[in-house]
Amino acid sequence: MTQNNLSHLPVEEELRGRIFWLIRLRWVALAGILVSVSLTEHIFHIPLPEREIYLVSLGIFLCNAIFFLYLKRLERCNSAKIFSRFAFIQILLDWLALTFLIHYTGGIESPVILFFFFHALISSILLSPKNFYLQPTLGVFLVGMVAILEYKEVIGHVTLSGFITNSHYQNPIYIFGILFFFATALYVSTYLSTSIIKKLRERNKELINLKRVAEDAYQRIQTLYSLNNTISSTLDLEEVLGLVARKTAEVMNVKGCSVRLLDQTRKRLELGASYGLSEEYLQKGPVDADKSLTEALKGKPVSVLDVTKDPRVQYPEEAKREGIASMLAVPLVFREEVIGTLRIHTAKPRDFDSEETEFASAIARAVSIAITNAKAYKKVLEFDKARSRFMMMVAHEMRAPVTAIQGILRTILDGYLGEISPRQKELLSRAESRTYSFLALINDLLDLGADETELVESKLSPTSIRDTLGKVLGLLGLKMKEKNIEIEVETPETPLIISEVEGDMEKLFTNLIGNAVKYTASNGKISVRIGIEDKSIKIVVSDTGIGISSEDLPHIFEEFYRTKNARMLEREGTGLGLSIVKRIVERYDGKISVESEPNKGTTFTIIFPRNKVKISPASP
């Protein structure tokens, strides 16, 4: 987690903001002074020592301008001390200016005396608590001094004629009364505002802390979410483990991370994946379940502050050489069973707190699910492969006896073992023809089983789609002639070359066009169109045959599925042809779709992505 950089905000940033605010206020105050002076003189006709007041104003103006420029220069300063001293000086100068203003507007008789109250407020907001009572004391002292000096006539007194009728400044009781209430009011208001500000500051701190906690929590949730997304993006076990190790190291901000899974005996921890750790360290030797961070395998997180001194570390020397200081191991648990550990390695000593441990455990839970999913998927793939292999083996083993039976029947039928009666011959012929369909089934099964989802480059050879189509049409020609089926072929001028596993395109056309011939009545029509489109090669085979009902349509690519009308028309047929076609199409990242209307005909459309098919320029 990123350490929150808000920590300086409440003090420095806030103080800076308030000083700016104070400087702005001072401009307003200055304008206020000028306006009040002219109002007093011209509307109320009360004479004021204008020159002196304007001089004080000029002083305030100059000071404020200097403050403003100085604060600009402090732009990058983060020291609370400097800001607080700066504020103190400003407020001190404010008191002084105010004292002068009071003196020039009637001393103890001046109404400006009330302005001390908001100065007291400002100082309690801006200054540190220890200055809280220094300020009102200073205020009382300054006002008192002016009053006493004027009373003793050490300095002159400005009489606000028209505002004050009697010379109160010469009345000691008046002076005492005003000073007493002034001092009391100033102290009380400072006390009140200080308490309120203190509470506000505490509340503010709490809020900032809460915000930090909330932000940390949000970040953790985000991290977990993105981790979860990343590791569930694949079902490949190795990839999942690799992602887990990398992502965990990144989000925990540590040197490295490893995933170790218990082997079948549950005595060793095998390395699943790692990130940030050297090959040498990883090859340090077998990691024993009963010697290495054993508690983690009992479901408890283990935090090791110093790998060299902790007896729970199996390879302390190697860990030290690798530059590992601390470790955290959390159990990977699935369905209450520990399947391994997630280990976090840091370069600097780190005492993992409960929050970090909990976070690592949360990661481990997500990781466990991803690992289990990937393992299950791997098993499914293995089963599927085993099934495929088994089918291939069975089909293969069946072929030899069927071939032998065919040979024997053929030899008898050809009369090598003497004359046979017509009835015997008829039944033996039937037996022989059944062996042919049996062999066709076996060959279809082998084609289906030989399916390799990944195309191996070395097994690919370039084949012209058009030539293959021509060959298949030639082989089916006789049958089409027998049924008087009209064939229409449309292919582009440019040769289309596909890198195929030898025989794939031939099987594809044989099955598709073979079906069309099989299920189209005499005098029907078949068309084969190959077209080059923007991003694909399109092959369309359509016929005017018996069609496929809408109930059958979703199932026709399933293995061994044969539609009712197909079975009625043609007893022979394995129901594997279209499955083979579909597998071939998908092997080249293509797509197959079908449209059909019973008794009207069927159209199959195959689309191969263009990157799979090379389009050579037309040969001259």
Add this chain to the structure above:
Amino acid sequence: MENPKILVVDDDPDIVETMRIVLEANSYQVFTAGSGPECLNKIKEVDPDLIILDVMMDTITEGFQVSYQLRNPDPNSEYAKYAKIPILMLTGIGEKTKMKFSPQTDGDYLPVDDFVEKPIQSQVLLEKVRKLLKNG
């Protein structure tokens, strides 16, 4: 001239038997072997005019190994004198397409002279046998 001697090599006794019937009915002398090593022994014993060799016996390529051994022997090998015996190879349907060579591309280097696909049609077999014996 004596009737031509044909050595039929296949691990399936029923296939061997049916071929023997067909070939003997056409006046060939038929000798048989059930494996690659047995075939090599029989050659020395019989000195056949033609070998009919199953492509797949105990191992997927056993037939090929035998044919390579006969066709490209060490000049000092005891099989050197059998290098010219024509070989007719038996293959299952579809097996031929999976092979790495064909009569078109490999020409002279092909270790066999012709192929016959299983299930064997006796007419086809006899025709190919006749042709190979005539050339040899």
